[in-house]
Amino acid sequence: MPSDEPFALIIFGASGDLTKRKLVPALWSLFQGRVLPEPFVILGVARSEMSDEDFRRRMREAVGEFARVQPPAAHVWERFASSLFYCPGDPADAALYDRLGARLRQLETDKGTGGNRLFYCSTPPSLYPAIVTRMGASGLQREGNGWTRVIIEKPFGRDVSSARELNRIVSRVFTEDQVYRIDHYLGKETVQNLLVFRFANGIFEPLWNRNHVNHVQITVAESLGVEGRGAYYEEAGALRDMIQNHILQLLCLVAMEPPVSFDADPVRDEKTKVLRAIRPIPPDGVDEVAVRGQYGPGFLEAHRVPGYRAEKGVAPDSRAETFAALKLFIDNWRWAGVPFYLRTGKRLPKRASEIAIQFWGTPHLLFRRPDPADRIDPNLLVVRIQPDEGIALTFGAKLPGPEINIRPVTMDFRYGASFGAEPPEAYERLLLDAIHGDATLYARSDWVDAAWQVLTPVLEAWGAGPAPKFPNYEAGTWGPAEADAFVERDGRRWHRP
Numbered sequence: 280m281p282s283d284e285p286f287a288l289i290i291f292g293a294s295g296d297l298t299k300r301k302l303v304p305a306l307w308s309l310f311q312g313r314v315l316p317e318p319f320v321i322l323g324v325a326r327s328e329m330s331d332e333d334f335r336r337r338m339r340e341a342v343g344e345f346a347r348v349q350p351p352a353a354h355v356w357e358r359f360a361s362s363l364f365y366c367p368g369d370p371a372d373a374a375l376y377d378r379l380g381a382r383l384r385q386l387e388t389d390k391g392t393g394g395n396r397l398f399y400c401s402t403p404p405s406l407y408p409a410i411v412t413r414m415g416a417s418g419l420q421r422e423g424n425g426w427t428r429v430i431i432e433k434p435f436g437r438d439v440s441s442a443r444e445l446n447r448i449v450s451r452v453f454t455e456d457q458v459y460r461i462d463h464y465l466g467k468e469t470v471q472n473l474l475v476f477r478f479a480n481g482i483f484e485p486l487w488n489r490n491h492v493n494h495v496q497i498t499v500a501e502s503l504g505v506e507g508r509g510a511y512y513e514e515a516g517a518l519r520d521m522i523q524n525h526i527l528q529l530l531c532l533v534a535m536e537p538p539v540s541f542d543a544d545p546v547r548d549e550k551t552k553v554l555r556a557i558r559p560i561p562p563d564g565v566d567e568v569a570v571r572g573q574y575g576p577g578f579l580e581a582h583r584v585p586g587y588r589a590e591k592g593v594a595p596d597s598r599a600e601t602f603a604a605l606k607l608f609i610d611n612w613r614w615a616g617v618p619f620y621l622r623t624g625k626r627l628p629k630r631a632s633e634i635a636i637q638f639w640g641t642p643h644l645l646f647r648r649p650d651p652a653d654r655i656d657p658n659l660l661v662v663r664i665q666p667d668e669g670i671a672l673t674f675g676a677k678l679p680g681p682e683i684n685i686r687p688v689t690m691d692f693r694y695g696a697s698f699g700a701e702p703p704e705a706y707e708r709l710l711l712d713a714i715h716g717d718a719t720l721y722a723r724s725d726w727v728d729a730a731w732q733v734l735t736p737v738l739e740a741w742g743a744g745p746a747p748k749f750p751n752y753e754a755g756t757w758g759p760a761e762a763d764a765f766v767e768r769d770g771r772r773w774h775r776p
C-alpha cells in the first residue's frame with residue numbers, strides 16, 4: 280500500500296457507537312501497523328459539547344475496549360491522539376458547515392495534510408440528506424488541492440424510492456466516483472477470500488454452476504439480540520438490516536461471473552448483473568419464497584434471555600422480523616434452476632456465518648447400501664465467514680473394515696492454523712481503500728437500487744397484511760418451524776453451522 284497520501288477524515292456522528300466501536304479502533308490499528316498514511320487529521324463532528332482533549336480521552340477508552348491491538352506505550356498513543364480533533368455542532372444546522380470548513384483549513388495547514396478530505400456519514404440515516412446538501416451549499420464537496428470523498432454508512436434508504444431519493448440528493452453534490460457506500464461485510468477477510476478462492480484456483484470454477492451445484496445456502500446467524508438498538512431495529516427488521524446489504528453482497532460474490540479485472544467497475548458490473556438476473560418474486564407468491572420470525576423469551580448458553588418485544592425501544596405488539604429466510608433463483612446461464620436459500624436471525628443458538636455449496640450426488644451408486652435410507656451424502660463445500668474462519672470440503676470416505684461403509688469426512692482449511700495471525704477488522708481494510716481511492720469493496724448506486732428491487736415484493740407483503748403470529752421462535756433456537764418446513768418442502772435441509 281502506498282503510504283504517501285496525507286488526508287483528513289471528518290466523521291459526522293463522532294459521539295456515536297460506530298466511531299467508538301469500529302472507526303477509531305480501526306484507524307488506530309492501521310496506525311500501529313504503519314499503513315495509515317501520514318500526516319493525517321481525524322476530525323470528529325457531533326452535537327455533544329466536547330473539547331479536543333475530551334474527544335481524545337474518550338477515544339483512548341474506546342481503543343482500550345474495542346481495538347484489535349492495544350497501545351504498546353503511552354507515547355505511541357500520544358502521537359496518534361495528536362491528530363484527533365473535535366468540532367461540536369449539529370449536522371442539521373447550516374451554520375456548522377462554514378465553521379467546519381474554517382477549522383478544517385486551519386488543521387490542514389497546521390498538520391500539512393494537503394487538501395485530501397474523506398467525509399464519513401455515521402449519523403442516524405435521517406441526517407444524510409441534510410449533511411450532503413449542506414456540504415454542497417458550503418462548497419465543502421469541492422476538490423481544490425486534493426480529492427474529496429464521502430463514505431455513507433448503511434442503511435442506504437429503506438426501500439427503492441427512499442434509496443433513489445438519497446441517490447438523487449447525493450449525486451447533486453458528488454460524482455459517483457466520490458461516493459463510497461459502505462457494507463462492512465465486503466471488508467471481511469473471508470469475504471474477500473471468496474473471490475480469491477474462486478478466481479485464483481483452477482479446480483473450483485469448472486464446478487461452480489448448475490451442472491454440479493444442487494443448491495446454495497447462505498446463513499448469517501447471530502446469538503445477540505438487538506443490543507439496545509431496539510428503536511432502529513423496529514424500523515428495519517432483518518430483511519433491511521442484513522439481507523438487503525450483507526447477504527445479497529455475499530450472494531453476488533458467490534454467483535458472479537469472473538470480472539475482466541479486479542478493479543472497482545468490472546467487479547461491481549458483475550455483481551449488479553447477478554441482482555438483475557434474480558427472478559422477480561411475484562407479489563402474490565411471497566409466502567412460497569419467504570419466511571419471517573420474531574424471537575420470544577428463551578435460553579442462550581443456559582441463560583434466560585427476554586423476547587424481542589421486551590427489549591428497550593420495542594413495541595409490545597411489534598411486527599418487526601428478527602429472522603428472515605428467502606429462496607431466490609438466478610435466471611442466467613450458470614445458475615438456472617439452482618435455489619439460493621438465504622437466512623439470518625437474531626438470538627439464534629450461535630454466531631455463525633457461512634456459505635454452504637451443496638453439490639449433486641454421483642449419477643450412479645456403485646456401492647450398494649444395505650439400508651436405502653442410508654444415503655451417501657453428496658459433496659458439500661462450506662465457507663465459514665465467521666467465527667472459526669475457514670473453508671471445509673466434505674466427501675465420502677471408506678470406513679476402515681472388511682465392508683464398504685462410507686462416512687463423510689472433511690478437508691478443512693483454517694485461517695488461524697494456516698496464517699497464524701488474526702485477520703484485520705473489516706473497517707481497517709475499507710477505510711484504507713477509501714483513502715487510497717479504491718471503491719472495489721464499496722456498493723455502487725445501481726447495485727443498491729437493484730438490491731432494493733429484489734426485496735420490494737417481500738417488504739410490501741410483510742408491511743401490509745394482517746399482523747404476523749409473533750413471537751414464533753424461542754430465543755436460542757434456529758428460527759421458526761416454518762423456516763425448516765420451507766426447505767424440507769424442496770427435499771432439503773438447512774446445514775447446521
Ligand code: BG6
Nearest residue numbers: 433463501503520521525632665
Ligand atoms: C450490522 C447490523 O450491519 O451488522 C447488525 O446492523 C448486525 O444488526 C451486524 O449485528 C453484524 O455484523 P458482524 O460483523 O458482527 O457480523
